Amino acid sequence: MPEGPEIRRAADRLRRAIEGDVARDVRLLLPALAPFERRLRGRVVASIAPRGKALLTRFEGDLTLYSHNQLYGRWIVSRGDAEPRTSRSLRVLLEGKRATIRLYSASDVAVLDDAGLARHPYLARLGPDLLDAATTPELVEARLREPPFAGRGLAGLLLDQGFIAGIGNYLRSEMLFVAGLAPERRPRDLDADERGRLAETIVRIGRRAYRTAGITNDPDRAARMKLEGFCFEARRFHVFDRAGLPCHDCGEPIERIEAGSRRLYVCRVCQR
Numbered sequence: 546m547p548e549g550p551e552i553r554r555a556a557d558r559l560r561r562a563i564e565g566d567v568a569r570d571v572r573l574l575l576p577a578l579a580p581f582e583r584r585l586r587g588r589v590v591a592s593i594a595p596r597g598k599a600l601l602t603r604f605e606g607d608l609t610l611y612s613h614n615q616l617y618g619r620w621i622v623s624r625g626d627a628e629p630r631t632s633r634s635l636r637v638l639l640e641g642k643r644a645t646i647r648l649y650s651a652s653d654v655a656v657l658d659d660a661g662l663a664r665h666p667y668l669a670r671l672g673p674d675l676l677d678a679a680t681t682p683e684l685v686e687a688r689l690r691e692p693p694f695a696g697r698g699l700a701g702l703l704l705d706q707g708f709i710a711g712i713g714n715y716l717r718s719e720m721l722f723v724a725g726l727a728p729e730r731r732p733r734d735l736d737a738d739e740r741g742r743l744a745e746t747i748v749r750i751g752r753r754a755y756r757t758a759g760i761t762n763d764p765d766r767a768a769r770m771k772l773e774g775f776c777f778e779a780r781r782f783h784v785f786d787r788a789g790l791p792c793h794d795c796g797e798p799i800e801r802i803e804a805g806s807r808r809l810y811v812c813r814v815c816q817r
């Protein structure tokens with residue numbers, strides 16, 4: 546499952562393809578949405594932005610195309626007349642001046658006005674977005690102290706999209722390792738230094754993963770490992786997917802545990 550950084554990079558690709566252009570053609574293949582085709586055709590695609598795992602494509606005026614890819618949905622960008630070769634079912638097509646973007650296989654697609662967006666059950670549940678510029682360490686630190694979150698175990702809390710939207714499974718393990726905190730700890734049991742460090746780490750590692758297309762490892766170490774010939778997967782993480790391998794920092798083997806029925810990787814020496 547893609548996490549916040551991957552979803553934002555995918556949104557960036559769509560923005561480069563069509564944002565700011567007039568949608569010369571709009572096709573919405575889900576029957577309930579067909580009436581909106583005519584209303585959206587000829588409007589400017591004002592912005593494309595991720596919210597949690599959903600994508601909001603906002604048109605000039607008051608209508609926004611909401612799409613959530615879940616497991617199967619996939620956006621494809623094409624330039625020129627060639628249609629992508631795929632057996633997937635087309636759900637959405639937006640043709641701009643520079644490119645055409647097509648969404649295949651997703652079923653969770655809607656066209657909403659601002660009131661509809663505000664009421665949307667998935668969007669309404671989301672906390673601040675991990676990669677939003679307004680999501681600062683100070684904001685995360687304040688959220689860690691709020692009653693709904695302060696008593697939760699960190700392993701569960703970090704995956705709760707209502708706490709911070711965009712943290713998924715690899716980021717959870719990596720953030721807890723870099724913050725030096727065991728996944729069983731709770732925000733209210735952390736001292737001020739630990740809580741500040743966790744908040745700062747959440748923001749920093751999220752932005753790093755966005756910038757590097759998913760490399761959360763220490764940048765100097767990752768660069769050195771690349772020179773030494775390590776493949777992308779091998780140099781990518783501190784602990785995630787490294788069960789039994791030596792911790793880069795202390796040499797002890799990384800442990801894999803289950804937390805919230807998802808795998809979590811931890812160094813019991815470095816994380817307290």
Ligand SMILES: [Zn+2]
Pocket residue numbers: 792793794795796797812813814815816
């Ligand atoms: Zn260690």
